[in-house]
Amino acid sequence: MSAIIIQAPIPDPARAGPMMTAKDRSSTSSTQSSNTLFDADAQLDHTAHKPWKHFGFRRQHLDQDSKISVEERSASDKRSKTFWKSFRYLSNLTPKQVDDYMASYAIYDLDWADEPAMIAALGTDYKQKVGDSLRAYYGVINHLCALGSVEKMYIPPLMNKRVSVLDNQLLYEESVARDLGLAPGDRVLDIGCGRGRVAAHMAKYTGAHITGINIDPNQLAQARAWNVQQGLSNTFVERDQNDLPLPFADASFDAFYQIQAFSLCQDLPAMFREVYRVLKPGARFSFLDWVRLPAYDETNPEHAALMRRVKPLIGAVGTPTPAGLEKALTDAGFQVTRSDNASIDGLQAPLIDKVDVYFRALRQFVLALVHLRVLPKHFKTLINRLCLDGQAFVQMDRMRLISTSYRILAVKPDVSTAAAPVSNETSR
Template identity: 70%
Template sequence: MSAAAETIAPAPAQPPTADVTDTPRSSSTSSDDVSTLKPAAQTSWKKNKNGLQHAAINRTASPKRSKTFWKSFKYLLDLTPKQVDDFMASYVIYSLDWADERQMIETLGPDYRQKVGDCLQSYYGVLNHLCALGDVEKMYIPPLMDKKASVLDNQMLYEESIARDIGLKPGDKVLDLGCGRGRVAAHMAVVSGAKVTGLNIDPNQVAQAKEFNEQVGLENSFTIQDMNELPLPFEDNTFDAFYQIQALSLCKDLPRLFAELRRVLKPGAKISLLDWVSLPAYDPTNAEHAELMRRTKPLIGAVGTPTPQTFEKALADAGFTVLRSDNASIDGVQAPLIDKADVYFRSLRQVILGLVKVRLLPPHFKTLINRLCLDGQAFVKMDTMRLVSTSYRIIAQ
């Protein structure tokens, strides 16, 4: 059924109370077509010709992959030389770190925060379409919640765990920082009945989030906003909850942002963070570790290199109480999912390079796919060595 023909608001449903086998429970364990929206089913597995799927996952707010692929492919096909050049130039910020302000100024100038924001718009304006050619349209590798499940299913399992962790219920207002194309917000609204307000620095993604939201008939809203430009455009005590997924390495001043979040959240509201961290095993004086970090940060789009303690202290200083701080992945390792995504995009790269060679695709496709596929195995190695993770979870109140 075409969403243009009929949009049906979801019946509010509480997130499934699925127990995901082996999930760590404490910090000691390290123009898309959509179907009619409906509440999630009870937790169970089902088989189909593609293998096992979680029957509990409500997939009705997910776009058809083929439609998303071709829409993004067309966008990439029509990129201007300036868009391609700006995208490639934006990677300079991932060789920097918020902790080294001197290097920031030397490289970008005294207005480096504005320059970082400009780079992020150039970067994400193209990257979101590259990611949509595969299973990472939401632009994050999720925690490994189930070893049998796909990247996409692990994303949705994690998102439903967020709704449980922050206690979302029908009618709640929840803030999503770094909302991307609004796909996570759509899933969150469908499984919980909450209304999501999404913030993102990239106008291209915000426009897509609004379009998708209208198609599926939800009441979410989306605003262009740089998290480093405060205050946030909301009154005190506006939101019942907050979540973000892998966005905070782009924040220059975590204590200030968390203080601002506390202002716009209602008393007692819970927040969920999932983010990139360096772990105790990482040693910046170790040449191998430093080289792996140099290669991995551009791949995942990280500016800062926080530790779990960085987040915990900034939250405490802003008046939050940390309720949970752990790695959300089974055994604290994401590598199987990182590798799945890497294998897919490297295979796609071979197809694209072949089509460029015979002039069926313009040369800039080679430039883009080569950059996207660079150093995926460095990320796998860092995760396997437990030097870093992008699946570190903190729940606070």
């Protein structure tokens, strides 16, 4: 596994202690936690969590600036094994699986906000049709993503310019744990849990128990197998997030997070009300997702053309705005404590570009093998679709028309305590 170089002081093993208590965590506000994300020392000084034990952390003096060499710390280790496992799976797809996957992209030309268009394209049972399309889509795309550094199927916020996509994922996930104030034994809800890799990292990092929901049985089977392999006790439930109410009792969870899953949610106000219901009073809420930013003008032909190209790439049906999300959360009863773009300078483009360059290079390799008849012909179809319009995504991000790294933090008020001060940093 290749190492990455990060500027930071050498952690002192003598400082390593037990995991932070709930009291320790709750004393750090979400604003303080988020502000430290851009400090290299704070990013790597996870001695309280003993990262060298869980993630292969190794120390090495490199120069007088106290640089250290840090191995990739992903909960999903042995990347080559994951790559070849997904490669074999994709090689054995049936013609129907390939056809269903390609047909599933039709839903991304639609928008939840335009129900007449939904009905015209899919019929009155469009909700069921979207669910079927999502199963066909994610049953293949999760394996395509696993051929690269986006096995978790999300491009993270840019948290540190000097490190890989994988470590930016980990840095963001650890910031979520801090923002939520997670402690050992906490029950946490994760909607859109995918292959369970984020849940595994969150559980290892905090000692919390994660309950994940996902629509795709293929991903859930992988999540459960990985959970057992890692010695964790997380729970995974097969469920379409649009099938409300959620299958949990009132006040069941201590915290909630979702990462780029609500772009597929049909009714966000109803979803927020459900999340509010299943959270305990005082519980915190973390949201990272796709939004349409104020600079986007739907009457601008260039903007509209880019949007048509990017929505299928990132798998978005809805096009929410920050203001609309905040209002829906407030109407559901939440107190919004932070609303901003989690990426440095508000740009994901450097990470999007890394992923796009990698997959375009992989595409040339795959096409050559298809030409030589080493791989089945359907690989050409899959890789061409996957690599389509990556630069349109980069362009929209740089134009600040959209983002998939928009973060909102909120809390379900605890009537037994005084309300916390609101610190909105909203980008509108």
